[in-house]
Amino acid sequence: MSTPEQWPLWEVFVRSKNGLSHKHSGSLHAPDAEMALKNARDVYTRRSEGTSIWVVPSSAIVASAPDEKEVLFTPSDDKVYRHPTFYEIPDEVGHM
Amino acid sequence: MKWDICDPSVQYLLHLGDDALILGHRLSEWCGHGPVLEEDIALSNIALDLVGLARQYYQLAAERVGGGCTEDDLAYWRSDREFRNHVLVEQPNGDFADTMARQLFFDAFHYLQLEALQNSGDAQVAAIARKALKETTYHAEHSADWVVRLGDGTEESRRRMAAALERFLPFTAELFTPAEVDRVAFERGWGPDVASLKGPWDHLVLEVLQKATLERPEVPHKLLRGKSGIHSESLGFLLAEMQSLPRAYPDATW
């Protein structure tokens, strides 16, 4: 969301040299596409890293949503024994 | 000034360098205080380009002065009467619209000046101009972008932008009024006849103003002679600040 004072967010992709693909560099705020491109040049290529810049409104990016259990935690799913709560220790034993 | 800087080619280089240094210095005053972080960074970039350009002109001038004169001698040890910049560039920043108006007027002039200087009979000046033209094209786009957005933005920004144009337009006549330094440079084939840049400049500026839906204000021209060393009162303060350290510690090197 943007208010009149807060400009929308843009994602910046820079091709650092010909032969490589554009790579996500970061993001910035700009009022419109033209200014986003120019700001991207100033912010992300201050050391002349770029030969080509893309800017995309962050709101236009459609991202896959990782399932909260299955993606992030898959490695431990099949190793539940590595997890402290796998073991039932009576409360009386205290912190372990 | 202990160095002899009367040589006409040195004078011309100082004129070119002083515009870049003084305007770069003014823009650097914005650093940390810009209207939005992205713009702070953009203004600093332009200031960096300009101070960098000034160094190239001064280095060349210092070489021609000889005897161990350095770029810093030229920047820090001349008095305001020895500076050869246009009065426009030394004007205080004002608000963001003021800074953009001053920038638009100078950038358009600077672009045309550098375009002509690419063919300078002074090969070293031509080399500097070729490199700087690319940067200046970007500066001109930047100031045009902002003048258009402020002119065609909100009521407040439009009012401020119009006021800024009115404030700075009177300073622009000096850009196209040849002073001694321009006349000599033109005669010797180093630089353009500045009067001839007026037409193309009008065209560039008018194009931006039209996009900004702004009128070109009808204002009288100021009688200015910065290029001959007669400046506005603000340059003295700018230099007092800029030159303070080397002058307080004359034996020191930094």
Place this chain on the structure above:
Amino acid sequence: MAPTVDLEARFLDYVAAENKVEPKDWMPDAYRKTLVRQISQHAHSEIVGMLPEANWITRAPSLRAKLILLAKVQDEGGHGLYLYSAAETLGTSRDQMVDDLLTGKAKYSSIFNYPTLTWADMGAVGWLVDGAAIQNQVMLCRTSYGPYSRAMVRICKEESFHQRQGYEIMMHLARGTQEQKAMAQDALNRWWWPSLMMFGPSDDKSPNSAQSMAWRIKRKSNDDLRQEFIDKTVPQAEFIGLTIPDPDLKWNEERGHYDFGAIDWTEFFAVVAGNGPCNTERLEARRKAHADGAWVREAATAYAAKHSARRAAPSPAASKAHAA
């Protein structure tokens, strides 16, 4: 749905195994909150940190020094921007973060509430303050939150010249005239202790430290980072003939580290509480820039709204060609 406590414990395992957390991954609320607080604080420090150095841009004693200082302060603006962006991936807008700074709700590094009084302070700030910051930032390159870690990698790459330029200024001064040498020593005297405070209170007095370490946000303790910094910096001071203002500073053969005197934490907490020499001026300057810029930001938004129709997306084929 697994109970939250289970998820949180699994999360700990996940980061303990050196896995990175990305914006859309599940994370404990407290982890998210801690990150937003820490990253935005870090961003604010970059932005407020521009001010004490910008104070000398117009008075830099050579054109070379002017360019370097301007580029450095500009970098700090860029770093603030990278960090705000990283924090925004956690769902807090930059507007909100800036608002928190301007209303005094959010903190920034208290080192920037000290004044820069002489040119030597540009040396001391680069050498000591950036030096201390880099110590912390190098560690944060391996922090568990992906966007933060990536911002840090970029920042560290760019920062490498900052400390060197500061040390170079000190070196020139220390080898210059008597007055210059005195200027350098005076700057070291004023900046040394505040720089040590930058690492934060001792670990036993820093309740959030252990949790941050468990989450792999932080990788080293405040005390360890501080010790590393001192061990590195003392020989650098000796090399240029300056004296660290600590009578208790002594190499401890057994520990393999320098022992150093007690830090005056009452000063630290007074500055954090807002009573440092420049707290008021720094916040005032940020508030003024923000308020003065409001009409500019609004104007650009209004212009974009008027012209958005013209910038409507071109046909798919055309846009594909354009993008390539």
